Amino acid sequence: MSLPVGSHILKDPEAVARAAAERLIEACGESRSERIAICLSGGSTPKVLYGLLSGPDYATRLPWARIHWFFGDDRAVPWDDPRSNVRMVREAFGHGAPIPPTHLHFIPSDAGPDAGARAYERTLLDFYGAERLDPARPLFDLVLLGLGEDGHTASLFPGTPAADEARRLVVPVPEAGLEPFVPRISLTLPALASSRHVLFLVTGAGKRAPLARLAAGESLPAGRVTSTGAVAWLLDEAAAG
Ligand SMILES: O=C(O)[C@H](O)[C@@H](O)[C@H](O)[C@H](O)COP(=O)(O)O
Numbered sequence: 001m002s003l004p005v006g007s008h009i010l011k012d013p014e015a016v017a018r019a020a021a022e023r024l025i026e027a028c029g030e031s032r033s034e035r036i037a038i039c040l041s042g043g044s045t046p047k048v049l050y051g052l053l054s055g056p057d058y059a060t061r062l063p064w065a066r067i068h069w070f071f072g073d074d075r076a077v078p079w080d081d082p083r084s085n086v087r088m089v090r091e092a093f094g095h096g097a098p099i100p101p102t103h104l105h106f107i108p109s110d111a112g113p114d115a116g117a118r119a120y121e122r123t124l125l126d127f128y129g130a131e132r133l134d135p136a137r138p139l140f141d142l143v144l145l146g147l148g149e150d151g152h153t154a155s156l157f158p159g160t161p162a163a164d165e166a167r168r169l170v171v172p173v174p175e176a177g178l179e180p181f182v183p184r185i186s187l188t189l190p191a192l193a194s195s196r197h198v199l200f201l202v203t204g205a206g207k208r209a210p211l212a213r214l215a216a217g218e219s220l221p222a223g224r225v226t227s228t229g230a231v232a233w234l235l236d237e238a239a240a241g
Contacts, residue, residue: 001208001241002215004200004223007233009240013203016234017048020144020201021058023232027142027197028063036067037127039143039187041154042074042085045201046144047092054096064098068127072145073154073186074107076116076172083180084109113172113183120185121170133169133194138228140195147202150178151210151220155186162186163221189224198227199234207239 003009010016028036040046052058071085079086086106093099105123108116125131128139145153155173156163162173169191173184192198200222202211211233214223225231 001212003211003235003240004214004233006231007235007240009235009237012236012238013045013048016201016203016236017052019234020046020049020199021052023197023199023234024053024142025058025061028067030196031066031141034066035127036063037070037140038067039070039072039140039192039195040085040089041072041144041146041201042088043146044088045146045203047088049144049201050089050092050097051094054093056096059096059098065100067099068103068105069099070105070124070140071107072143072192073173073184074109075180076109076113076183076185078110079106083182107170107185109185113174113185116185117168117170117172121168124169124191133190135194135228138194138196139191142197142199143192143195143227145192145198145200145222145225147200147207147210147222148178149206149210151213151218151222152178153200153222153225154192155184156189156221158220162188163224166190189221189226193226193228195227196229198225198231200232201234202239203236205238205241207235208241211235211239211241
């Protein structure tokens with residue numbers, strides 16, 4: 001099966017997570033600024049990576065005190081809701097990851113989609129220190145993303161205004177008829193593109209169809225993600241087919 005440009009096939013989800021961890025470490029090593037900005041993906045795929053990072057193998061391999069963690073999207077539910085990406089990340093990282101609490105920048109998802117989107121855009125710009133993103137100075141060092149079976153990424157669903165937003169950095173997303181059937185808040189393609197690296201983590205046979213559609217050149221949100229550097233896809237054998 002043909003795959004998106006920049007695809008790398010690994011044996012299984014654990015191998016994908018370990019490869020992602022190494023790329024995360026590389027991205028941190030390349031950063032010349034005191035503060036490193038990593039944008040986390042939601043969903044279930046990245047749980048393996050987040051669990052790895054909080055384990056003993058990575059305790060000293062990441063500059064934890066310099067990293068600020070952001071979210072590519074979240075469901076518009078309270079942080080303790082089982083559908084929340086904040087809850088997923090907190091549970092996956094557990095208590096092993098030495099993350100300063102002020103370095104976790106959660107999307108204010110219980111403020112409602114509109115207010116939450118505006119507030120998070122403010123958070124991003126305040127961290128960045130300017131009102132407009134400069135391509136020469138990307139906001140993120142690394143953006144982690146997943147791939148939905150319909151070709152969405154973050155909460156940018158095919159054929160929706162959010163996926164076509166070209167100006168705002170964060171937008172509210174109405175309930176899209178997809179699990180878990182709640183409104184969301186999502187970074188937009190311009191925000192995701194403001195990164196030195198973008199890394200998709202894709203595992204499982206259920207992702208063969210969207211990967212084939214992307215490889216065939218279909219214009220799906222996940223395929224429209226760019227970066228100031230490289231966009232890479234870490235796939236397990238089940239997804240790669
Ligand atoms: O909040 C979310 O759910 C994610 O942002 C979403 O874009 C996810 O990455 C894909 O839907 C893949 O999800 P899985 O990793 O669960 O397959």
